[in-house]
Amino acid sequence: MRIRGERDHKCGIKSDKVLQSGMKWYTLIPKFRLTGRECRRSMTQFLGRAQHTMDAKGRLSLPAKYRPVLAASELVLVEGRDQCLWLYRNDEYQKLIAPLLENELDETLDDLREVFIAGAASVEVDGAGRIRVPVELRSYAALSKAVTITGKGTRMELWDSELYEQHRQSIDKQGSIKELNKRRNVQRN
16 A cells, blocks of 8 residues: 655645555545634633543544644653643644743752653554553543543643542633732733
8 A cells, every 4th residue: 555645734734645456546635624814823822711521541532623733743741730631732832831841950940850751651542532641641641531621722631520520610711700800901011
């Protein structure tokens, strides 16, 4: 079997794949196609919430609209705040850890390095659009069968669904809106 086609490493498949099987050629249209505008938007921000199920092997399907972007990227999973996991594309993860690597002898940063570098795991998207969450990270986040995936801009958060609902109920929405307005006013000045 021979495969022809090009991959655009930012947004998945750029051209159709053509397979040769015996004497016949078949053109396979990729399952996921993003227009240039959708691709640029999806590369910059993860938005929304989605409920997914993790199987007994720790495989978790990702939101369908982000699969092309994530499948074409190296992914890194790290422990996040409030007992959730943060999923980054490698380029965003490198930006996150860059300050931790500037001076490796600075002992004040060792705890952060332990969480964000030593505790990190590289994960890949399989053909079904799933990642395998390592046991240690599943344990940290108390992930069970029901998982909520939230978009937080440059990262996704993976939550046990029950813990996420508790977290969501504890959020001070009015206080958050006031803080956002305060930060917007500071940026304008």
